[in-house]
Amino acid sequence: MQVIRRIDELRAAIRKARAGNSALRVGFVPTMGYLHEGHASLLRAAREQCDVVVLSIFVNPLQFGPNEDLSRYPRDEQRDLALAEKEQADIVFLPGVDEMYPSPTKTVVSVSGVTERLCGASRPGHFDGVATVVMKLFNMVQPDAAFFGQKDAQQVAVIEQMAADLNMPVQIVPCPIVREQDGLAMSSRNVYLEPEQRQQALVLSASLKMAERLVAEARGQMDAGELHKAILEQIRQSPMADVDYIEIVAYPALQPVTEIREGMSILIALAVKFGKTRLIDNTIIRL
Structure with missing residues (x-):
């Protein structure tokens, strides 16, 4: 080498x-x-x-x-x-x-x-x-x-x-995203997290899994605003989480969508701070 x-x-x-x-x-x-x-x-x-x-x-x-x-x-x-x-x-x-x-x-x-x-x-x-x-x-x-x-x-x-x-x-x-065994997306910035922040940061992957489930249950017909609200409520269950953004956009154009429907590819992207550490995570759902 x-x-x-x-x-x-x-x-x-x-x-x-x-x-x-x-x-x-x-x-x-x-x-x-x-x-x-x-x-x-x-x-x-x-x-x-x-x-x-x-x-x-x-x-x-x-x-x-x-x-x-x-x-x-x-x-x-x-x-x-x-x-x-x-x-x-x-x-x-x-x-x-x-x-x-x-x-x-x-x-x-x-x-x-x-x-x-x-x-x-x-x-x-x-x-x-x-x-x-x-x-x-x-x-x-x-x-x-x-x-x-x-x-x-x-x-x-x-x-x-x-x-x-x-x-x-x-x-x-x-x-593909590589995750720790508990679901946290691997990032060089994870080293900044205090133990309690590290535990609460698991809400990111948990909220994305929930979003995937909700879209699947809706069979590709869902209001993006309702999905956004559900993700926000999930993240707010972690008191240390300070939401920068929750975005639901078409992928790869990254333009906002109001309705999720069959034939779309959507990106659900999150940026959330825990203390001074800003973490990002996402999932791409192809309908």
Whole structure:
């Protein structure tokens, strides 16, 4: 496994891997580190589908707002490298901020239509930062396929839109949410949770399961407002839960729906704070 910190060395390593083999497939897993089983599942998917697997670890300052947790975002390079080696990554790209942004960024990638709601409304500028850094990484790695976790379904939709609009020759591969045994979606931010907050956070997956059941019982004919109300009531049973948003939208367009009916794909997305820790979770229901 190669550990690379410079862009020119990354490009040289990928050129060398591709030399003489035009059919070779490069799979790419971009992350912000503090890796867990969810990231491991992305690396395994890339390993199964591609010949060379590139993992990037970079905590991107462009996607953090002024009052967000950039400075305290969890980092553990040695732990991350151990997991990457276990999952057979071929190249780990570990750039510093000065390598990625040697001068103030004057070019920003902005995707409209799928960024105005959900986390885009709660975190202004967040998805400009995501799209910009992913575009930069795609230009450096030039992958054939890139693997993203479905836990951030809006991020997947943003990257898919960007790749399609800009005719990028990369396949975007969404991968299922990986959960703890008790249902909590795996996240690097889970480490922030106090024991009682961690227990109360289980209301997120519980409310999504309830929503899936209600939609199934309604046989695909349900008022979205009534479903929203039921989810909110469920979450409010956890006194520590501070709801940022509950959204029921068409997927992947991410436009609001008033009525759930047969033939639709809907995303039910949640963002809830427990103390200072903001967690997201979602489910996609295809009717």
